[in-house]
Amino acid sequence: MGILKDKKILITGVLNDQSLAFGAAKLAQQEGAEIILTGVGRGLSITRRTARKLPSEAVVLELDVTNTEHMEAVKTHIAKEWGKLDGILHAIGFAPSSCIEGDIFNAPWNDVAVALEVSAYSLKALVAGLMPLLKLAETSSVVGLDFDATMAWPGYNWMGVAKAALESLSRYLARDAGKDNIRVNLISAGPVRTIAAKSVSGFSAFDTVWNERAPLGWNVTDSSAVAKAIVAFLSDWFPATTGEILHVDGGYHAVGA
Ligand code: NAP
DSSP states (O other), X not given: OOTTTTOEEEEOOOOSTTSHHHHHHHHHHHTTOEEEEEEOGGGHHHHHHHHTTSSSOOEEEXXXXXXXXXXXXXXXXXXXXXXXXXXXXXXXXXXXXXXSSSOTTSOOHHHHHHHHIIIIIHHHXXXXXXXXXXXXXXXXXXXXXXXXXXXXOTTTHHHHHHHHHHHHHHHHHHHHHGGGTEEEEEEEEOOOOOHHHHTSTTXXXXXXXXXXXXXXXXXXXXXXXXXXXXXXXXXXXXXXXXXXXXXXXXXXXXXXO
């Protein structure tokens, strides 16, 4: 019997089988969850192809997190199919190239606004949009994916600022959703070579320093540890944990040099 037996989970951010959310989706099914995936725009057809690679093919719904009609349609679909929602994985991030290339002075506000809306505000949009269904579960869990925003990284620039906003937002959401037994936590993951990561100009530097410093070592092509942590947070095994940021980074965050 798996730790997600009978759980109904919405998983965003599966693009291909390297996506952090794909590893989580696969493990969630293996642990007994029923899942629905979401995809967006031109990536939607890739998400549909990727859904077939799961142990059990998952339904894929269209969801651009900035689109309130998509959000309403996802809520209606889940209400009809499941009648409640036990968990959400927010694995969404995007920043225009000006935000993740060159230096911090590079990006105009319009581009920064896109990065902040898609990568940070979207966590609130997702929780608020699906709140009625989360409330119908006995307890529910929302998990987001973070990259440590306590310091400045090469090339990460405005995406780093968006992650700082996401970290703060997760605490406010935890505060205001706790009364409805909804937990909100983040996993601060080490670097993994995904499509989103490849667009960050400084990514190769992460690979080198993680290799040198992470006490437990780190493999940028293996997201299985991140998947396990996501599934643990989605399960009933962290019933008294909310507003938390858990590092799954080989211990890199604990070591200064
Ligand atoms: P990924 O496979 O490229 O996933 C990013 C996902 O975000 C894609 O499915 C993308 O869809 C989706 N997305 C972008 N704009 C969206 C929108 N408006 N509405 C809905 N979905 C949207 O990359 P990933 O690395 O697994 O990223 C997942 C999360 O993990 C992100 O929050 C990322 O910041 C975080 N994270 C990644 C790392 C890493 O090293 N890879 C480390 C720490 C945290 P399309 O591509 O189809 O637009």
